[in-house]
Amino acid sequence: MSHPLIEIENLSYVYESQGADPVRALDDVSAIIDDGSYLAIVGPNGSGKSTLAKCLNGLLRPTSGQVRVMGLDTRDPAQQLAIRSKVAVAFQNPDNQFVATTVEEEVAFGPENLGVPHPELERRVRSALVDTDLADRGSDNPRLLSAGEKSRLAVAGLLAMRPRCLVLDESTAMLDPVSRARMRELLGRLRHDGLTIVLITHYMDEAADAERILVLDRGRLVLQGRPDEVFSQEEHLRAVGLTQPPARAISSGLIRRGLVLEPALTADGLVKALLVRQEALHG
Amino acid sequence: MAEPLIAITALRHTYLPGTPMQTDALRDVDFTLHAGEVVALVGPSGAGKSTLAHHMNGLLRPAVTGRVRVLGQDTASRSCDVRALRRQVGLVFQHPHQQMLEQLVGDDIAYGPAQLGLDGAALRERVHEAMEAVGLPFERYVDRQTFALSGGEMRRVALAGVLALRPRVLVMDEATTGLDPAGKEQVLQVVHRLHAERGIGIVIISNDMDEVAGIADRVVVLFQGRTVADGPTREILGPGLDLPAHGLLRPTAGQIVDRLAGGGLPIDRSAITLAEAEEAVWQAIRP
Numbered sequence: 418m419s420h421p422l423i424e425i426e427n428l429s430y431v432y433e434s435q436g437a438d439p440v441r442a443l444d445d446v447s448a449i450i451d452d453g454s455y456l457a458i459v460g461p462n463g464s465g466k467s468t469l470a471k472c473l474n475g476l477l478r479p480t481s482g483q484v485r486v487m488g489l490d491t492r493d494p495a496q497q498l499a500i501r502s503k504v505a506v507a508f509q510n511p512d513n514q515f516v517a518t519t520v521e522e523e524v525a526f527g528p529e530n531l532g533v534p535h536p537e538l539e540r541r542v543r544s545a546l547v548d549t550d551l552a553d554r555g556s557d558n559p560r561l562l563s564a565g566e567k568s569r570l571a572v573a574g575l576l577a578m579r580p581r582c583l584v585l586d587e588s589t590a591m592l593d594p595v596s597r598a599r600m601r602e603l604l605g606r607l608r609h610d611g612l613t614i615v616l617i618t619h620y621m622d623e624a625a626d627a628e629r630i631l632v633l634d635r636g637r638l639v640l641q642g643r644p645d646e647v648f649s650q651e652e653h654l655r656a657v658g659l660t661q662p663p664a665r666a667i668s669s670g671l672i673r674r675g676l677v678l679e680p681a682l683t684a685d686g687l688v689k690a691l692l693v694r695q696e697a698l699h700g
Numbered sequence: 701m702a703e704p705l706i707a708i709t710a711l712r713h714t715y716l717p718g719t720p721m722q723t724d725a726l727r728d729v730d731f732t733l734h735a736g737e738v739v740a741l742v743g744p745s746g747a748g749k750s751t752l753a754h755h756m757n758g759l760l761r762p763a764v765t766g767r768v769r770v771l772g773q774d775t776a777s778r779s780c781d782v783r784a785l786r787r788q789v790g791l792v793f794q795h796p797h798q799q800m801l802e803q804l805v806g807d808d809i810a811y812g813p814a815q816l817g818l819d820g821a822a823l824r825e826r827v828h829e830a831m832e833a834v835g836l837p838f839e840r841y842v843d844r845q846t847f848a849l850s851g852g853e854m855r856r857v858a859l860a861g862v863l864a865l866r867p868r869v870l871v872m873d874e875a876t877t878g879l880d881p882a883g884k885e886q887v888l889q890v891v892h893r894l895h896a897e898r899g900i901g902i903v904i905i906s907n908d909m910d911e912v913a914g915i916a917d918r919v920v921v922l923f924q925g926r927t928v929a930d931g932p933t934r935e936i937l938g939p940g941l942d943l944p945a946h947g948l949l950r951p952t953a954g955q956i957v958d959r960l961a962g963g964g965l966p967i968d969r970s971a972i973t974l975a976e977a978e979e980a981v982w983q984a985i986r987p
Contacts, residue, residue: 440848460880461850461852461880461882461883462850462851462852462853462878462879462880462883463850463851463852509878563744563745563746564745564746565744565745587878590877590878591745591794591874591877591878591907592745592907593743593744593745593907593947593948594907594908594909594948594949595744595944595947595948595949596744596745597907598949619878619879619880619881619884621881622952658880658881658882658883659880659881659882660881663910663952663953663956663974664952664956666974666978667953667956667974667977667978667981670974670975670978671978671981671982674982674986676982676985684952684955684956684959687956688956688959688960688963691960691965691981691985692960692963692964692965694985695964695965695985
């Protein structure tokens with residue numbers, strides 16, 4: 418049975434700045450993120466995705482409404498530490514986040530601050546580096562890593578804090594194709610291990626990996642559901658400037674030509690469906 | 701044939717030479733851009749793409765090895781007019797907010813041409829033209845605050861600021877990264893139009909192989925500071941070249957047909973766009 422890890426209730430967030438009109442970045446958003454689930458958040462630039470990410474672990478506190486993490490209200494300053502140790506957020510430019518001179522120290526930084534004692538600290542650092550394929554880079558300077566390694570290092574640092582939920586705010590946007598594919602594999606493994614994942618992305622094929630998708634537009638939650646439900650709303654998605662995942666575009670085209678096929682959402686799904694079909698026809 | 705807009709041969713670039721931090725960003729790079737071409741520059745991170753881009757308008761100049769000729773000028777030469785180069789070769793970067801100089805959109809776009817001595821009606825006309833070219837309606841945007849723009853709008857303001865200088869070459873370094881699909885499409889359409897209507901030579905640096913497949917005439921692959929492949933888009937992104945050996949992947953369409961072929965389906969593997977992949981699958985399995 419699924420139970421909620423994060424409850425978002427009528428969340429609004431308004432940025433106030435001197436001499437300019439206030440900007441309502443989030444407007445009455447309600448959603449539930451189940452423990453152990455994989456959620457993608459998509460939406461055009463300026464739709465409020467990053468603001469929502471920052472609300473999930475209390476980096477930003479709601480202007481109105483509530484966010485609760487395992488029942489803890491993010492507006493309560495006394496719960497800040499508990500909430501941040503449960504929900505970890507990785508941003509787009511990991512360079513800005515690195516503080517240490519070696520990869521190992523960088524990963525140890527977070528849990529050390531949480532007061533994790535020594536043998537346990539080393540265990541965590543090692544397993545986080547293994548999980549993110551950085552085991553052989555432990556003594557290197559973070560600045561010498563490639564962009565793909567840097568974003569995996571940012572994830573390793575968060576994993577070492579043993580959060581319940583990992584939020585990735587466009588962490589794949591700057592990556593080259595191979596690094597992006599590796600990050601996607603990593604997320605697949607972490608999800609398999611039971612970690613809750615919230616992925617903010619402009620790549621629709623990545624969003625299709627998730628169990629559920631939230632679509633934001635101008636601060637409002639305009640659509641949510643399983644990827645097959647969300648991507649079947651073609652008109653609605655186009656209206657907010659989003660596209661279909663590539664595999665779905667191909668399968669829709671084939672279906673229009675008269676092929677009997679379930680619309681596939683990912684390349685994996687499409688390849689499998691076509692090969693199974695071929696097998697059945699030609700044995 | 702006329703001299704290329706950009707001709708780079710055997711270029712080497714070393715950062716922090718003579719220090720323990722010395723790194724060769726470029727080891728042996730050849731690159732050309734002809735008039736009217738759209739060339740994509742691809743390669744895994746760290747391959748040297750941005751360093752090469754900085755050589756295209758004289759922000760960096762060859763120190764020891766290699767020759768860089770841009771619009772007929774040798775950038776290493778003492779007589780090279782670097783100011784003129786920077787005007788004629790516009791660079792658009794991945795972080796547009798680093799390129800924003802003014803608080804208002806119109807002032808920001810006017811900054812470059814004002815430096816060139818344009819003012820009054822001529823300046824206003826130039827800003828108007830650049831904004832229309834990138835699809836930002838003049839009246840609606842000219843007095844908007846730059847910090848309050850969305851990512852896609854900011855990217856187009858940065859592009860307009862470069863276009864206001866009427867460059868002959870446009871170098872876009874990851875200029876669509878982080879944009880939503882519609883924003884990306886808008887920027888690419890602008891590029892397409894600039895190319896078609898004004899014949900501007902365009903260099904696109906991108907990690908998005910699907911985007912490259914859709915827009916480039918030719919693709920140059922950098923790997924570990926070397927040019928390892930250079931050819932028509934279809935040839936470079938097709939099944940013939942081992943892109944993974946250079947730290948890259950084929951476009952999504954190519955990956956899908958490759959995997960179908962690997963799974964035993966007799967299928968044409970040349971697809972680089974989604975429409976071509978759909979056609980190839982249809983031909984392979986049609987009843």
